[in-house]
Amino acid sequence: MSAFAVQLTNGCLSSDIELEDKNTFEELQRIGVLEEVNGLWKLGSLYRAGQLYIGKDGRGYVESQFKEQKDLLVEPDHLGEAKNGDTVVVKRIIARRGRASGKVVMVITKAHLFTIAYTHRDEMGNFMILDIKTGEPTHAVMKGMDLKAFKLGTVMKVDVEDDKVLAVFGHLDDPRVDEKISLALYNRHDEFPPECTQEALKIESEVSREEHGDRIDLTHLDFCTIDPVTAKDFDDAVYFDIPGYTLYIAIADVSHYVPYFTEIDKEAKKRGFTTYLPHKSFPMLPRELSENICSLKPKVDRLAFVAKITLDKKSLKPLKEEFFEAIIHSKHRFNYETIDRILDNGYTGSDPVIEHILKWLLPLQKITVRLRKERLKHGFDFRSEEIKLTI
Known part of the structure; x- marks a missing residue:
């Protein structure tokens, strides 16, 4: 509803x-x-x-x-x-x-403002327009054009109100038409309205610490991000203080740059989330934000919400939890494959930044193994292999 x-x-x-x-x-x-x-x-x-x-x-x-x-x-x-x-x-x-x-x-x-349909002939030779989602016959008209003239299998976008053809996407035999069909069926868009882009371009491209004096400065801590190698935006970063057994989890503070009822906010509500296809992503926010000021890139200051959790060294149960707005400075971007190799074979490189981060990251990994083992005593493991398509 x-x-x-x-x-x-x-x-x-x-x-x-x-x-x-x-x-x-x-x-x-x-x-x-x-x-x-x-x-x-x-x-x-x-x-x-x-x-x-x-x-x-x-x-x-x-x-x-x-x-x-x-x-x-x-x-x-x-x-x-x-x-x-x-x-x-x-x-x-x-x-x-x-x-x-x-x-x-x-x-x-309205559930659907349009349908996606294609031209077809049945076994008796009758010309039909079929709804691509249901396979049921539907109607379509195009001013000045007899749809029977199109090659069978031609895909089109049809207005549900008056059955007018809004766009011709291509042919079912063309692999490139799949992207257009998928985006249209779920009302996803690549381009943002001009108003959104204009708002995004007015937003700062760099974080000035002087302008955010009310935030806690954590730029001295060795935060890092760990994401897929293909990731273009980095939403979260982590740091673990071993002496204090304190975990810091930073989430990119997107809301600072997207006030309520702005054009970007209204468009983000419509999109709801970023859509990922095997070869391309369609972000919830303009790329000027999602891949820049709202992304926890390495070696630049960024605004973040931070959860600071102090753990008991023996039981690993939380002793104290704090949540606050901060500025962080990620020191390095890792990807999953690199971390897996380090866990399996150790670090064989010579980057002093990575060596410094691994002094707390590897002990943190051992802590997560302990936590997971304890958690599974009272729960289930729903993990499955991730399916990845390569085109």
Whole structure:
């Protein structure tokens, strides 16, 4: 269920509604779907918000949100313009007998704005447009173009509202079309809106310690990062103080550079996370941030959130925990393969920085082995081999 639907179900202040949901919220108020209870606006007792599922028989179901509720059946003539996967508001229809049913009042979040389809002929020679996700026949039109003229297997992006072809991606036989299909199916994008890029370019490219005097300065500590060899952004760093048996875990302080409701923040909410394909990544934040000022690169100052955990030398249980904002200066970037070789064969190089870091990193590895062994006495090991595709 969408965040907006949760707000409507649980109750919220009108000021809590996101800008893109304001018009829908006000329309629900206008038609009397919402009622104000103790200062909070929520759905009236006859209404429910939820995700709509439509079966092969054409009938829909809106899932229940609480144990005491039942799924609502929505007959085809009560679906309105709603489509499978949409988040909708339905009004319960009071019936004397039979299962609980409802009628769609409004679609508040569309599941799909477009479909990905391709041209096809069946065994009888009939021309068809098939939904690439379901394999079911669908419709598509293109102004000034007969789709039958396209080579069979041509992939296109189709608007769900009017069936118009929005873009032609290529042909199914072309391996490069897979990336376009994957990104479109899950609404992922490579390029950022110009407004996001403009905001990112205005953000500082270097950390000035003088401008962050309220942060704890940990730049003297020998932090390091350990990531895959192909990584372009480094989110976390670690340091272990052996005499004090104190572990420092630093996480890149992205929030300092992405205030609420900026264009970057709104775009990041839509993306949710960075998407990785075998040959390319599509970041949640503009690369100007994710691969630079928000990345804990070696040999430069960076802002970070730090967890400082003091351990008991015998039991390894935490004695003291602190969380604070800091500035760190990673001394070296390791990758997993390098660390594995050092663990197996020892360090055979002559870099004094690496030698200094290994004085605390190798003892920390032994501590993690002890912790893991102890943890598995009371739990399960869900580790599996990582699958990596090479194209």
